[in-house]
Amino acid sequence: MAGIFSFKCSSCDEIHEGSPSFGFNAPDPYLEQSEEIQSKGKLSDDLCYYEDEDGIHYFARVTVEIPIHGIEDGFLWGVWVSLSKASYEHYVNNFTKEEIDQGYFGWFSNYLPYYSNTYALATNVYPQANGKRPILELQEKDHELYHDFINGISITKAQKIAELCIHG
């Protein structure tokens, strides 16, 4: 039977309980913009856009789950993906619908700790009913995050990544 994730932290000696869940407040490229560009754009809990010399860049916050071996709930990341204008508008217009039968293509837009560069990995975005965060699926690529997404990670690896997220 699948268990509950908890471990004694080697950094702070406390027991951390529950499957890890870490989120990013913004897409990394947004944080790299000037205050002026940021102030003319938008950043909420779920949506973001900004305009630079290349045009307008659109983002949505999504959830990607990495299975942990033998544990019921996986390692959850709240990350941002960039969407085309058409996908972004479709997402915004259908946000509170009970059924959304369309997925989107998205580019991974955060740098996850532990992993080598996760920026601009190709993904499929699946909007969920009633305003729940979309679920992310990574497209096949020879990258550790993709392999972990498909194969899951050991409890030891989950602990190592969680410690890094909690304590830096």
Ligand SMILES: [Zn+2]
């Ligand atoms: Zn700790």
